[in-house]
Amino acid sequence: MTSILRRLRRRFGDEPEAGDIPPGASPPVTPAEDAPPPVPCHPPGSVPPSVAAPLDRGGEPREDVIERLRRRIASLDRRWKDGPPSPGAAAAAERRRAALEILPGRLVETPRGRVRVIAETVARHAGHGRFPIGAFSERPERLAALGVLYRLRRTPDPERLVFLDTETTGLAGGAGTIPFLVGLAWLDGGDLRVEQLFLDHPRDEPALVHRLAERLATFDHAVTYNGRAFDVPLLQNRFVLHRTPFPPLETSLDLLPGARRLHRRHLDDRSLSSIERHVLGFHRHDDVPGAEIPGIYHEFLFTGRTSRMAGVIRHNRWDVVALAALLGLQARLAETSAAEQGLDATVDLALGELHYQAGDLERARSHLERAAARAEPGGAPWTDAWTWLARLHRRCGRPEESAACWRRILERLPDHGPAHLGLAKYHEHRTRDLDLAERHALAAAARGAEDGGAAA
Template identity: 40%
Template structure:
């Protein structure tokens, strides 16, 4: 049995599936593991040993998609406070921000997933400096993480894409397991959250790739899919295959550069610049009202309702009317519902809200009843619509019309 196993191992070593310590040392000597990128990569020393690092410099005039990297210099805190709904970003300075993207051995997090490539980028003079720290072998993890901590300590703000959920918790786990202090910049801007608030209604997906294609003018060619990245790294560990590994480095570079131009776009939109779509005005309206910038928010909602096509314009009109309703500005809310009903909207919500207004505010049961009956006829020809609370359906409207008939009869009796 033992002999069989030894024979199998010899076969694997012969075919390159498994390398002996001597083969590994030979690869190191020939530079296979030592330097993936001759001229760019080098070894960096820390208190915990050596770690491979590759450094790239991009001039700020560098064109990434439709934008130059220099656009990031115009980002301001006020617009990011709105998009990220985070007051701590008020003093945001792009020159004090560290961009982070990591590549890992899986998605599951926890103790079994390593961050084998940590990409960091920041503005320096007239350039964008990008450093990639790479885990050539698991034994170098403490050196890799200590490099990350050293860079992270220099910046007050970190910018990521989904870093709140993925990158930072994973790094924290690795730092704890490595017996290192958890170090990250005190403030964090997660661009995924901004993208969700701003483009939820405009784009079907808010993945970085979808945002690149729709908003940044970037189409990736020969990019390695994220799902293949773990297997490429394991292949590198097993056989020293560097060709695909370089593609992973390139993927990481593109992710970081896209974060830079996406940040510029988020900031511009937060400032009310480059508003291209009524869905963006609807999003900005909601965000402004949430942070108490009421006048600005209402103005965005009015524009979205005036310019958008039916489903979106109606959503903006409903948002606007419900704002007035919550503030008991009944006449303003009613004029919006009435206008939609006059224009023969097919959204029953306008009819129901208008019927409520006539029943409870005007005590005009007759008008409320006729509007409710219009809504019932409309609902019988279209599926149920979600109301502010509860479901809008035919039985609930018939219940309403019955009540209105009773009230109408009672009012007639006593008049």
């Protein structure tokens, strides 16, 4: 420790020369190599003598010593800032300056700084895969039918919808996660206006927040994909940090829960890119994986390389355009059928279940009959469709039709427990054939079927 203090004093010019020892002071004693380490004797919370000693310069006031050290530190800071940068740092700075000229869009002035805005207009009849992006606005009343998929507080107005997606510096959330790219899209003169806000540097975030607040204030509903759990809370946190009120947007149109309800039987991966491929029929070529986007932005900040940043901007644009096409498709499905849209039979089955639970039994019957007709006989979707039809007929007071559905299942699947249970109830309460009811009840019990109150 003594040698370290001596080197530090010599570095800052505080090493006393020979003969500079104050009168009455003892010369420094060098401890023996095998001597045990000294035991500190200063009270807890006080400044150890070894720390206070460098400030004691033979009676010089402590404040003067501190001021002199501050001047030296400031001198070192100036030397570091004003000195020539290393070749690597200079090259990186030059690349960053060149990158800002290469990036698309333009810098827009706001009261809180400048933010890069990348804007374009996409024709409403342009397709994203097999479906037009402006279909959601063709018949505004169709959006009311989305209540079967979402808990809408009020009917969305196509002119007051904004499609929203963010790209961030990480997925953990919290104050350290910054949305460096925010994609927006809305109807403008019948076409889709796409605007992306990009941070050339994180210090420009106040300008992005200001511009985004102005945009969002003109809309009622935000259409997102997992936005209620990630994008919207993240933006709300950023608005709080910048002391900006977040606009009162309705966020019930998060399309991820709707996609899960409609496609859970035939798609294991229900990410937006998977829905694009298998439902919308749009295939992204040379797309940037979402997990790599934070690293690409960090590389851009530290090195100025833009080789993959264009792919990130394109990825975000595809996301917001896909939201528009997907919303239009879901609005169509709520009024038509999966068969008419060229989708899997399990989507009709899901729609039948949703309408049944919503109490629209006639529409539920239409979807379930389509699903039963289109599904492979004996398969799980086919069986589920006939099971729901049996329950529907029972609920509507048509026990014979319900029993016919259970028999249809047993023709293909003789060991189907719920079908045996349904027929046991039918024969017990309707035909009064107790022997046949008992046989079906024993078969149901042997196969583990339980009476849930609605199986028949």
